[in-house]
Structure formats: structure tokens, C-alpha cells
Amino acid sequence: MRTLAPFAVALSVALGVSALLVGRESGATPGDLSGDAVHGRALVQARCAACHGVDGNGGLSTVPRLAGQEIGYLYRQLRAFSDGARVSPVMAAIASSMSDRDMRDASAFLAGQERHGDAVASAALEEEGRALFLQGSADGRVPACAACHDASRGWFAGGMRGMRGMHGAGMPMMGMPVRNGPRLFGQRAAYVEQRLRGFSDGTPEAERMSAIAASMTLQQKRAVAAYIAAHP
């Protein structure tokens, strides 16, 4: 691949990606998902704030930030908790007591909140995580997280130079549909690390995420989690 022009590389990756994308839309997330954020706010304050905070930024390190997450992802996780596709004893009870309308409304409110981040824990760890997130590992085993996550940040504008291990990754280019992973930036480091250690739900995307997580060393998980947490 090294001898090919960057555009040819991009094209071949994109074509491979489009083949993978066909028919892989998982779950029952309607494309036009929306909800009543005013009702959502009341619901979150009454039933979620103790753990996730009134605006979804939470306080505990192992409770994920929900503020600013994509509405479709939030909704899909609530469905998955409630039908057991994603296992969490805490969230199972809460999600199964919510109506479909409640799930949409809470998701709509949370998606519209501003996400905070955490202070940089260690500059060296963060730098290691940044390289992994944007470029993947030097040995090619771990793909760049940026291939699927937080694409709206605009790092594709500068091209994909240096990005490694893009097999099956979704990219916003040439009008291609994007296989977007959820927003990670600003997520709590301890939660990211915990998720990477324990990917176990059975959706096709999570299977891919499981393979990626399995290819990472513990040090790489820590580093990327540190980088993510410090960049809301």
C-alpha cells in the first residue's frame, strides 16, 4: 500500500468499507429518532441525576457521561439494557421501567447537553493515547479509533495520512455513509477502560469493538482512556 497514492489508498479502503456497511445497520434505531427534551429533562432529574448528574455529566468515575452523546446511541443502549442485550444489573432495572417514549425523551434531552471533560491525568499517557486514537498502533494491530469515533471533530479534513489498520472502518468521505461509533471525547477514563475490558454485548458493532478491544494491551487501554477523558 505504501507505493500507492493516498487517494488510491482512500478509495480502496472506502470500497471495502461500503461492502461491510451493507445490511449492517443494527438494532431498531429509527433514522428520524427524536423526543421531547422538556419531558426528558424532568425525567432525568427525577430518575437519573443521582448517578448521571442533572445534565448527564455525572460525578462518579465509573458512571458514563451521557451529555452530548448521540441520541440514537443513547436510545439504543437503553433498549439493549432493557432487553438484556447489554448486561448491567443497575441499568437493566431502570431501563425496563421506562416506556419507549421515556427512552426517546431522556435521550433527546441528554444529547443536547454540553459535555465536560476531566483534567489531564498524565501528559505521557495522554500523548501515547493520542497517537493510538488518531493513528492506531505502530505494529498495525490496533486500528485508529478516529476511523469510527468522533468523526465530527474534523480530523479527516487533513486526510488519513498516518492512520493505520483501517480494516472495516467507516469514514466520512466521498459521500459514503459513515459507520459512526458513539462519541467518546470527554468520556470518563475509568468507564472507557472498563468498557474496553468488558465488551460483551452481541450486536455486530460490539463484536467488532470486542475484536479491537481484544487486540489492545492494558497499557494501550489506559492510555487511550486518559486521552479521551481529557478532550471533551
Ligand code: HEC
Ligand atoms: C444507580 C445509578 C444509575 C442510575 C440512577 C441511572 N444510571 Fe445509567 N448507568 C449507570 C451505570 C453504572 C452505567 C454503566 C453500565 C455499564 O456499562 O455496566 C450506566 C450506563 C448508562 C447508559 C449507557 C451509556 C454509554 O455510554 O454506553 C445510558 C444510556 C444510561 N445509563 C442512561 C440512564 C438514564 C436515561 C437513566 C435515568 C432514567 C439512568 N441511566 C439512571 C448508573 C445509573
Ligand code: HEC
Ligand atoms: C470499525 C469501527 C470502530 C473502530 C475502529 C473503533 N470503534 Fe469503538 N465502537 C464502535 C461502535 C460501532 C461502537 C458502538 C457499539 C454498540 O453499539 O454497542 C463502539 C463503542 C465503543 C465504546 C463504548 C462507548 C460507550 O459509551 O459505552 C468504547 C469505549 C470504544 N468504542 C472505544 C474505542 C477505542 C478506544 C478505539 C480505538 C482503539 C475504538 N473504539 C475503535 C466502532 C469502532
